[in-house]
Amino acid sequence: MLDLHHSSSLSRSSQFRMTALALAAGLLAAAPAHAQKKDPGAGQKAAPTADELAKGKEHFARGKKLFDKKNYKGAVQEFKESFRLTRNPLLLYNIGYTFDQLNEKPLALFYYQKYLEQAPATDGNRQAAEARVQVLDIEIEEARIAGGGEPGQATRGKQLRTEPEAATRKEEVQAETPDAPAVDRFQHVVIDEAPPGRPIDVSAVIPSGRRWTVILHFRAAGEGSFNSVTMKARYNELVGRIPAAKTVGASVQYYIEVKDAKGKVVDHSGRQTSPHLVLLDRSAKARYYADMGDETASPLAGEEAAAAGGGIAAPGEEAGGDGWMDAGSSKFNKLKWGATGAATGLLALSGTFYLLSSKASSDLESQAQSSGNPAECGGSVPPCRIFSDEQQSLEGKGQRFETFANISLAIGAAAAIGAGVLWYLDIRDGRKRRRAREEARRDEPNLSAIPVVGDGFVGGAAAVRF
Numbered sequence: 001m002l003d004l005h006h007s008s009s010l011s012r013s014s015q016f017r018m019t020a021l022a023l024a025a026g027l028l029a030a031a032p033a034h035a036q037k038k039d040p041g042a043g044q045k046a047a048p049t050a051d052e053l054a055k056g057k058e059h060f061a062r063g064k065k066l067f068d069k070k071n072y073k074g075a076v077q078e079f080k081e082s083f084r085l086t087r088n089p090l091l092l093y094n095i096g097y098t099f100d101q102l103n104e105k106p107l108a109l110f111y112y113q114k115y116l117e118q119a120p121a122t123d124g125n126r127q128a129a130e131a132r133v134q135v136l137d138i139e140i141e142e143a144r145i146a147g148g149g150e151p152g153q154a155t156r157g158k159q160l161r162t163e164p165e166a167a168t169r170k171e172e173v174q175a176e177t178p179d180a181p182a183v184d185r186f187q188h189v190v191i192d193e194a195p196p197g198r199p200i201d202v203s204a205v206i207p208s209g210r211r212w213t214v215i216l217h218f219r220a221a222g223e224g225s226f227n228s229v230t231m232k233a234r235y236n237e238l239v240g241r242i243p244a245a246k247t248v249g250a251s252v253q254y255y256i257e258v259k260d261a262k263g264k265v266v267d268h269s270g271r272q273t274s275p276h277l278v279l280l281d282r283s284a285k286a287r288y289y290a291d292m293g294d295e296t297a298s299p300l301a302g303e304e305a306a307a308a309g310g311g312i313a314a315p316g317e318e319a320g321g322d323g324w325m326d327a328g329s330s331k332f333n334k335l336k337w338g339a340t341g342a343a344t345g346l347l348a349l350s351g352t353f354y355l356l357s358s359k360a361s362s363d364l365e366s367q368a369q370s371s372g373n374p375a376e377c378g379g380s381v382p383p384c385r386i387f388s389d390e391q392q393s394l395e396g397k398g399q400r401f402e403t404f405a406n407i408s409l410a411i412g413a414a415a416a417i418g419a420g421v422l423w424y425l426d427i428r429d430g431r432k433r434r435r436a437r438e439e440a441r442r443d444e445p446n447l448s449a450i451p452v453v454g455d456g457f458v459g460g461a462a463a464v465r466f
Contacts (some may be wrong), residue, residue: 079094201240201289214258255271316384325425350404
C-alpha cells in the first residue's frame, strides 16, 4: 500500500503555485529535456520550435490568470494548449489539478497518472500526485458502486469533445473506468520509524457511509498513560497527529480504535496491551502533512545542534537562547565574527599608520644629516639648511600617523580581547553541548521496554536499537 506520509506535502493551492513557478522558468528553455529530436520517427512528435515554446508560455500565463480568478474551465483549456505546444510534462499536473477543482475526478486521475509517467522522478509534485491518485481511485470506485454507473458522466461528453487528439479522447474514456478496489473495511498502514522532534501524522481509511469514530491513542517513551485524539477527515482519509512534543525520546507508541455510533469498538490497529512502536531516528523520513501545520519539539540550540541532526536540541541538552551573549545563537555568532573582523582590521590599520610615521621620521633624519654634512653644504658652515615649511609639514604628518597608530592599536587590542572572550565562550559552550549529547547517547538503552498494566491484563512493548 502506498505510504501517504510525506514531509513535502503542501496545501493544494501551494502545490499549484510551486508548479507554476517551475513551468514559468521551464518554458523559457530552448526545448524541454524530454522532447524528441528533430526529424522524428514514426509515431514521435518533433521537438517544439522556439515559436511554439513562446506561444506555449503565453497560453500558460493566461491559464494561470484564469485559475487565480477561479475560472477553472478556461484555465484547463489554456493549460492543455500549452502542453500541446511545448510537451512539457509538468503541465500535466496543472491540468489534473484543475480538473480536480472542477470535481472531474476521472479526468483528474487520468492527467495525474500521465504526469507521473512523464515527469522527472525528482519533480517536487510527484508525491502529491501519487497521494491524489490513490484517493481518486477509491472515490471513483465508491461513486460508481453507489450510483450504479460511472462518475462524472454528466460532464464527460462535453469535456471529451474539446480534446484536440482522438488518441487522447480514447485514453481518457479508458481512464474513466478505473479498476481500483472498493474500501470495505478499516485500513491503516503501520508506521515503524520517524524523525525525532517532528509531529507524526497517523492516517487511516474507513468504508464510505459508516458512522464510525476513529480514535488515535499515543504516548511518549516513559509515559504511563496514553493520550487520545479523534482522527479528522483529510480528503477521503482520517488523520490523527502525534505532536512533536511527544517525539523527543527513543520511541513513541500508538494504537487506533474504531467505534460505532453506540461507542462499541468494532475494529482496531494495535491494542493498549500491544501498541505499535515507532522508533525515533534522525535519518528517518518525516511522517507529517505540511498543510496541517509544521512544528518542532524545541527551538534550535545553535547551528551546531542543527548540523547534528533534526534541527532540535539533543536529548538531555538545553536549547540556547537567541541573545547577543547566548553562545551558539545567530546573534552571538554575528557579534563574535564582527569583533574578530574589527580587531583584525584595526590592528592592520595600526601597523599601516606606524609604517607611514616611521617613513616620515626617516625622511626628516635623512634631511638633517645632509644639512650637517660639509660636502652637502657647498662650502657653507653646517648646518646649512633651515627647517623649511615642507619639513615642518612632514614632521606634523609623521606625528599624526603616530597618533592614529596608537589609537588604532588601543581600540584593536580591546576588540581582540573581546573577540577572544567570545571565542572562549563559544568553545566552552560547544564542549558542553557535545558532552551532553555523548551522555545522552550513553544513557540511551539499546533495549527499550515499557510495561503495560491495566484492568485484567499485563503486557508490554519493547524496541531494540542496533
